[in-house]
Amino acid sequence: MTRADGSEDRRTRGSIRVRGNSLQVRVFAGKDPVTGKDVYLTESVKGTDKAAYKAADKVQTRLLAEVDAQRAASTTVSFSYAIDEWLRTSDLEDTTREGYEGYVERTIRPALGKVQVKKLTARMLENLYADLRRCRTRCEGKPFVEQHKAEGQHDCKEAKCKAHKCSPMAASTVRQIHAIISGVMNAAVRWDWVTSNPAKVAKKPQQKPPQPDPPSPAEAARLVEEAFVMDDDWGTLVWLVMTTGVRRGEICALKWSRVDLDEGVIEIRRSYTLRRGVGKEKDTKTHQMRRIALDTETVVLLMEHRQRCAERFAEVGIELTDDMYVFTGVRKIDPRVPYSPHAVSSRYKDMAERLGIKTHIHALRHYSATELLTAGVDLRTVAGRLGHGGGGATTLRVYAAWVAASDRKAAELLGSRMPKRKPKKSAD
Missing domain, CATH: 1.10.443.10 (Intergrase catalytic core)
Incomplete structure (x- = not known):
């Protein structure tokens, strides 16, 4: 309900008012724990007739129940603020933190920094990932000069300024960006800033199967x-x-x-x-x-x-x-x-x-693993020597081809130990 002067009666916690050809339901959800400002849940119902008011009453009841159950988002802070808080409170290795900060400043903050955490959706994330897979600068298909070779007014052609050419971001890099966003939103859920993490349902680029290339x-x-x-x-x-x-x-x-x-x-x-x-x-x-x-x-x-x-x-x-x-x-x-x-x-x-x-020092790790698997050493033992977690799940994912070869070898070994079957006598 609203007073005659248009202000809301805070004691009622909610109101229904006409907005054009629809009704707006507005429910007071408390104070923002970060900004200190009032937070409202709003929802619109089409129409202004008796049926619309009846539907609006149901919406108001539902929103009030959400507030009472503390399921409503309790903050209007930006995703940029959430990123800063996550980085500040996360226990990260120096090299990991440095890498994350690079992704944040180059890509994540410019794209999503101004969005309120409670308004971030899976669709927004999927659109971002699609844009990055097309062009890492998210140029929207419009040609522009990426790097000017001269200052002030000049002829870009004569100065040989660098024109932009779309360069897609690698799927693995997009997955890393997704992991950072998901980490921030997981923290926002723990802090009761949002009710769910949209990154959990957002579709990210598929991970290519590992292709270890050990020396022979x-x-x-x-x-x-x-x-x-x-x-x-x-x-x-x-x-x-x-x-x-x-x-x-x-x-x-x-x-x-x-x-x-x-x-x-x-x-x-x-x-x-x-x-x-x-x-x-x-x-x-x-x-x-x-x-x-x-x-x-x-x-x-x-x-x-x-x-x-x-x-x-x-x-x-x-x-x-x-x-x-x-x-x-x-x-x-x-x-x-x-x-x-x-x-x-x-x-x-x-x-x-x-x-x-053509090889590198890490390929010796692959050599050790593949030689052991080819020799028939069990997956769990190989995983233990390599320091893989997950009871061998990582080892299986990385060295699936060699595990399959080892399995074939085991099958042949078992088959050779089975009793020989006598050939059937001919009916003649």
Whole structure:
């Protein structure tokens, strides 16, 4: 109800008023917890006749029930504000945060920043994803100069200014943007700013099946042989990655305290990263510790490597202790500083290029996994060695082709053990 002066009687909490050829139902939903402003739920009903008023009464009753049940959106803040609050309160790795902020500033905030969180819909998100898959700058098909080569008034043709050419955003990048938006909206739901997350139902680009490309056994043999030719420490590092499937950052963070040569086991607990030239240890990718068994030859190589390190450090007056890194850089003898992950990748790439093999250090992880699966090692064991979560779901998704080959091998093995059937005698 409304007073004669047009203001609403707050005690009634709701009103029905004529707006043109329809009725507007308006219900007071409380104060915005962020802005402090009044929040209203509104809905329109077509017509102004008796039937329309009856329908409007039902709408008002429903909206009041929503408010009472605290199911109504309680804030009118923008999505841009929600992004800032999510980034401020989220526990993210530095590199992850930096990447998210880049996506936010380049793409998400310009497109959705001014939209109220409670008005964000799945359709809006799907339209954004479609636009990005057509052109990353969302140019709407209108030609324009993307980069001027001269300032002030000038002839773009003479100055050879860069004209815009549509470049579609990769599906994987759009999926990353979707993940950020979904994370923000999940937080908005937890904070009672919205009642549901539209990103959960929005259709995002399909994820392409992983296509690991490990080196062949012959190529792997050439790579590890060349690594030992370069120097024994480097050869041991490449060998250990190849036989355990550890990640680059994990091999760099490995300390002697996590190497049990008596039991033939290494513990992977930490990873080492470099960001803007500053290195630091952090949790593994899945935030889980794992123990990886070593074969006899690998144990011997690590024993020899430890002895070399001890002798090398002794020459400069340093005693090798368990809290030192297993692998250090080639230019500086300092057991307190691990091998740089970037240096490992670069050195490996240069070595592979000299051999004419197109590969990278992470492909050794694929090599370890595919060789184990091809040999018939069960999926759960392989997943455990790689540090995959989900009980092997990730391993199965990435290495499905090799799992299928292993399954075929298992079928043939079982078939060969079955009792031979006697041929049926002929009716003749």
